[in-house]
Amino acid sequence: xxxxxIALSKYLIILFMLAYTFECFSVFRHKHExxxxxxxxxxxxxxxxxxxxxxxxxxxxERDLSILLFYFLQLLIMVAVIVLYHILYPRANRLILNNMxxxxxxxxxxxxxxxxxxxLRQFSICAFTLALCMFVPYFFRxxxxxxxxxxxxxxxxxxxxxxxLVFSRVINGSKLNISLFGITFxxxxxxxxxxxxxxxxxxxxxxxxxxxxxxxxxxxxHVLILVLSKDLGSAVLYFVAYFAILYVATRKLYxxxxxxxxxxxxxxxxxxxxxxxxxxxxxxxxxxxxxETAGYQVSQSLFAIGTGSWFGTGLSQGLPRSIPVVExxxxxxxxxxxxxxxxxxxxxxxxxxxFVMFMNVAMRFHDPFYKLLAVGLSTMYAFQVFLTIGGVTKxxxxxxxxxxxxxxxxxxxxxxxxxxxxxxxxxxxxRDENHTHPA
Amino acid sequence: xxxxxHREKNKRERMPQGNRExxxxxxxxxxxxxxxxxxxxxxxxFVGHDLINNPYNKRQDLYAKRVTxxxxxxxxxxxxxxxxxxxxxxxxxxxxxxxxxxHAVGFSTHGRTGVESFENFNLLTSDVYIxxxxxxxxxxxxxxxxxxxxxxxxYMQQVADVSLGDRRGxxxxxxVKTGEILVLLSKPDFDPNTIxxxxxxxxxxxxRSALLNRVSMGLYPPGSTFKVVTAxxxxxxxxxxxxxxxxxxxxxxxxxxxxxxxxxxxxxxxDFHTSFAKSCNSSFANIATTLNKRSFTTVCxxxxxxxxxxxxxxxxxxxxxxxxGSNIADVMQTAIGQGKTQITPFHMNLIxxxxxxxxxxxxxxxxxxxxxxxxxxxxxTGQEEFTRLLQVKYAKKMQEMMEEVVTEGTGSKVRDTxxxxxxxxxxxxxxxxxxxxxxxxxxxFAGVDEPEIAVTVLVEDGGSGGEVAVPIAKNVFxxxxxxxx
Numbered sequence: 001x002x003x004x005x006i007a008l009s010k011y012l013i014i015l016f017m018l019a020y021t022f023e024c025f026s027v028f029r030h031k032h033e034x035x036x037x038x039x040x041x042x043x044x045x046x047x048x049x050x051x052x053x054x055x056x057x058x059x060x061x062e063r064d065l066s067i068l069l070f071y072f073l074q075l076l077i078m079v080a081v082i083v084l085y086h087i088l089y090p091r092a093n094r095l096i097l098n099n100m101x102x103x104x105x106x107x108x109x110x111x112x113x114x115x116x117x118x119x120l121r122q123f124s125i126c127a128f129t130l131a132l133c134m135f136v137p138y139f140f141r142x143x144x145x146x147x148x149x150x151x152x153x154x155x156x157x158x159x160x161x162x163x164x165l166v167f168s169r170v171i172n173g174s175k176l177n178i179s180l181f182g183i184t185f186x187x188x189x190x191x192x193x194x195x196x197x198x199x200x201x202x203x204x205x206x207x208x209x210x211x212x213x214x215x216x217x218x219x220x221x222h223v224l225i226l227v228l229s230k231d232l233g234s235a236v237l238y239f240v241a242y243f244a245i246l247y248v249a250t251r252k253l254y255x256x257x258x259x260x261x262x263x264x265x266x267x268x269x270x271x272x273x274x275x276x277x278x279x280x281x282x283x284x285x286x287x288x289x290x291x292e293t294a295g296y297q298v299s300q301s302l303f304a305i306g307t308g309s310w311f312g313t314g315l316s317q318g319l320p321r322s323i324p325v326v327e328x329x330x331x332x333x334x335x336x337x338x339x340x341x342x343x344x345x346x347x348x349x350x351x352x353x354x355f356v357m358f359m360n361v362a363m364r365f366h367d368p369f370y371k372l373l374a375v376g377l378s379t380m381y382a383f384q385v386f387l388t389i390g391g392v393t394k395x396x397x398x399x400x401x402x403x404x405x406x407x408x409x410x411x412x413x414x415x416x417x418x419x420x421x422x423x424x425x426x427x428x429x430x431r432d433e434n435h436t437h438p439a
Numbered sequence: 440x441x442x443x444x445h446r447e448k449n450k451r452e453r454m455p456q457g458n459r460e461x462x463x464x465x466x467x468x469x470x471x472x473x474x475x476x477x478x479x480x481x482x483x484x485f486v487g488h489d490l491i492n493n494p495y496n497k498r499q500d501l502y503a504k505r506v507t508x509x510x511x512x513x514x515x516x517x518x519x520x521x522x523x524x525x526x527x528x529x530x531x532x533x534x535x536x537x538x539x540x541x542h543a544v545g546f547s548t549h550g551r552t553g554v555e556s557f558e559n560f561n562l563l564t565s566d567v568y569i570x571x572x573x574x575x576x577x578x579x580x581x582x583x584x585x586x587x588x589x590x591x592x593x594y595m596q597q598v599a600d601v602s603l604g605d606r607r608g609x610x611x612x613x614x615v616k617t618g619e620i621l622v623l624l625s626k627p628d629f630d631p632n633t634i635x636x637x638x639x640x641x642x643x644x645x646x647r648s649a650l651l652n653r654v655s656m657g658l659y660p661p662g663s664t665f666k667v668v669t670a671x672x673x674x675x676x677x678x679x680x681x682x683x684x685x686x687x688x689x690x691x692x693x694x695x696x697x698x699x700x701x702x703x704x705x706x707x708x709x710d711f712h713t714s715f716a717k718s719c720n721s722s723f724a725n726i727a728t729t730l731n732k733r734s735f736t737t738v739c740x741x742x743x744x745x746x747x748x749x750x751x752x753x754x755x756x757x758x759x760x761x762x763x764g765s766n767i768a769d770v771m772q773t774a775i776g777q778g779k780t781q782i783t784p785f786h787m788n789l790i791x792x793x794x795x796x797x798x799x800x801x802x803x804x805x806x807x808x809x810x811x812x813x814x815x816x817x818x819x820t821g822q823e824e825f826t827r828l829l830q831v832k833y834a835k836k837m838q839e840m841m842e843e844v845v846t847e848g849t850g851s852k853v854r855d856t857x858x859x860x861x862x863x864x865x866x867x868x869x870x871x872x873x874x875x876x877x878x879x880x881x882x883x884f885a886g887v888d889e890p891e892i893a894v895t896v897l898v899e900d901g902g903s904g905g906e907v908a909v910p911i912a913k914n915v916f917x918x919x920x921x922x923x924x
Contacts, residue, residue, distance in 0.1 A: 004577045007573070007576040007577050008577075244464050247460050247463075247464065248457045248460040248461055248464070249457070251456065251457060251459070251460050253463075256460075256463070256464075288490070288493065291493075291495050299493075299495060300495075302482075302487070302490055302491075303490070303491050303493065303495070303496040303498060304498070305479075305482065305483070305487060306482070306483070306486070306487030306488065306490050306491035307487075307491045307496065307498045309483055309487060309488075310483060313501070317501070318498065318501070319497055319498045319501060322497050322498070341479060341483045344479065345476055345479060345480070348472060348475055348476055348479070349472075349476070351472070352469065352472040355465075355468060355472075356465065356469070359461055359464070359465045362461055363458045363461050363462075368456075368457070371457060371461075375461060375464065379464060379468070382468045382471070382472075383468070383471075385472075386468075386471045386472070386475065389475050390475060390478075393475070393478060393479055393482060394482075395474065395475060395478045
């Protein structure tokens with residue numbers, strides 16, 4: 001009986017995931033948010049089914065009753081988030097909300113499988129942040145001076161990153177974390193948000209050459225400090241977000257192309273300047289040839305994905321722990337190994353649907369500040385997904401960034417939740433202002 | 440989803456500024472997401488399967504819980520390795536031919552080697568009908584693993600085994616047209632059926648080194664077989680080799696460096712061809728003094744010395760230390776295959792195979808296909824050109840010269856053959872300060888109308904290549920052509 005359930009759960013999880021993903025895109029067939037309601041409810045059902053089956057399989061394989069408790073806690077918080085949003089913000093975007101819950105659930109499932117202790121820690125941070133984020137849309141609607149605060153955000157960002165550079169200890173070759181009152185933060189995660197605010201604030205009103213240069217200097221300083229801290233993944237994200245905002249603000253294609261060219265030159269320069277960049281490129285070109293040294297991580301990741309193949313090994317049936325830092329940067333490999341590549345593909349599609357929805361929100365705004373802010377946050381999100389999944393599958397060299405909402409890491413998941421809530425806040429205030437003719 | 444954007448695009452007059460730019464960015468990112476998706480599809484379908492068959496992938500052992508390790512068969516379907524399960528469900532890996540395929544097939548009972556290692560993943564994968572696999576999954580029973588069909592020829596392997604006898608050495612035979620490995624024999628060997636019990640004892644005996652696969656892991660001085668390389672370098676520098684002539688009185692001295700012929704033999708007046716056929720060291724040392732060191736080094740590297748080889752087995756790279764800056768003593772030693780030059784029998788066979796195949800080296804392979812437990816094909820290995828090692832004209836000329844080794848020179852013991860014609864090069868490589876002792880080498884090919892099979896033989900401390908190694912190769916040739924009549 002047990003073996004049947006474990007074997008069956010593998011296929012059921014994929015089936016529910018496929019159904020959910022399909023609904024993500026079928027909502028776009030309906031013009032109005034009202035017409036999409038039934039789909040959203042179905043999505044919630046698929047999500048809860050998937051969660052239940054996954055935790056049943058985990059309970060049977062890991063034989064630990066605390067998993068049951070953990071499952072109910074999660075169920076509780078997911079239901080609470082969905083119901084509270086429904087009551088407090090009836091005009092919220094349900095697709096973004098559902099996707100947020102779905103990505104969190106996937107993260108909890110795989111983290112529970114990898115390390116119950118870490119899953120629990122991640123869960124407490126999420127619960128706390130989710131509670132906090134309940135106020136974000138409200139606050140966002142009331143507080144309307146963000147556009148005037150560009151220099152505050154810029155100064156705060158540069159100062160925080162500099163503090164990390166000066167005071168942080170080197171871990172794995174990079175300076176990332178700083179401890180405050182016993183809690184360890186990764187400021188480069190939080191500064192992503194203030195960075196988008198700063199650049200949007202600097203560029204929304206005027207795009208004279210002077211203003212472009214000023215914003216360029218601010219962005220350049222952020223990126224430079226990150227490069228000096230050897231936090232290259234974040235540096236790349238800031239860089240991409242800056243050029244996306246600049247392009248939308250100026251509406252000049254050559255700025256966009258300049259961004260591509262600049263990115264190319266910077267990558268080549270990085271290759272020759274930093275040995276750790278060269279190591280990663282070597283590992284990317286042929287991880288198997290350097291399996292005993294630089295290529296070990298990526299090789300193990302590819303073994304995991306390849307061994308998992310389309311349907312995966314089933315939860316707790318693989319060996320994802322053989323990949324170093326699997327629960328953070330390499331979580332996608334663990335997901336593909338145990339839940340299958342089909343599941344992984346669905347995950348990419350869900351992230352893509354989030355991004356499309358984010359950009360959709362950006363397009364609705366007439367207010368240039370919010371428009372630019374939404375563009376900055378969306379591109380940062382999408383590019384981070386691309387960097388991490390591309391890295392663990394060896395499409396591109398590894399940059400060492402997390403998969404938003406799924407990877408283990410307090411700062412990462414907090415900032416991802418804030419990012420989702422901010423977009424949600426923008427969407428709600430847009431709909432509040434235009435509620436006579438909803439989109 | 441995209442329709443939504445287009446609709447909004449049409450109403451652009453009313454829409455906020457900057458939306459066209461947002462669309463551009465969205466499309467660029469959608470392209471990035473699509474590239475992730477297509478890459479992952481491609482990886483899973485075409486790359487993953489081969490990639491995960493790697494000894495570093497610890498996941499392979501997990502498969503053993505759900506799959507019974509498949510059989511390994513010879514090219515004619517004889518079972519070389521199988522898994523027997525007793526009534527208690529205990530599995531025993533069994534090798535019916537004992538020592539015979541100890542290195543070729545390897546073992547999986549104490550670590551993994553040979554075919555058991557590089558086909559481990561296929562052996563532990565079951566590609567029987569999915570319904571049966573799911574049914575087994577649910578019933579908690581194991582599915583039968585895939586069969587691996589090798590390219591090994593049982594009869595030829597047996598002949599090689601008997602011919603080499605108790606001596607230490609290696610024999611490898613490959614099909615020059617396809618790259619199939621027909622014989623792979625290394626001695627001393629061991630019985631893979633008992634390797635687990637006797638591991639410590641066998642592993643501790645460093646004198647015998649029975650666990651070492653001498654075919655691909657054994658590095659030996661090539662001796663006169665290296666004259667193939669030197670002759671090629673000379674041909675490349677001299678369009679016309681006919682005007683070469685040398686008077687051999689048993690030794691050659693140049694700038695104080697003296698090279699002796701094997702056992703001090705006097706070869707008299709030799710031209711380029713007879714120098715090669717009679718394996719005249721003095722003449723080749725003389726040739727070495729005329730060679731451009733840079734292009735000689737290039738010829739070596741082109742023949743994959745100091746390079747990676749396409750080898751399914753664990754292997755060592757062959758070594759030539761000579762370079763453009765080497766002194767003349769080194770070059771002279773290198774030219775006759777002594778000095779610091781070292782080669783594996785496997786690599787020697789690759790070079791021979793390429794010469795016999797008019798310059799094109801086929802990728803050598805030991806597994807011709809993977810089949811399910813019910814003999815449905817899963818994957819079949821096709822022949823594949825690896826690279827062109829040398830131009831056709833040089834290959835043809837080298838074939839001719841290697842034929843003369845048999846008809847007029849040191850390879851006479853494979854002269855009188857029935858139904859086929861053989862060619863090759865002998866070698867007697869000194870390996871220690873004791874000049875009287877040498878490894879016996881022969882590398883050559885044979886065919887009825889054109890070359891079909893390449894055989895390389897090495898006998899450690901065997902003495903003369905022509906006396907000791909050639910007869911073993913002849914037996915292997917006989918087995919190949921005899922069984923085909």
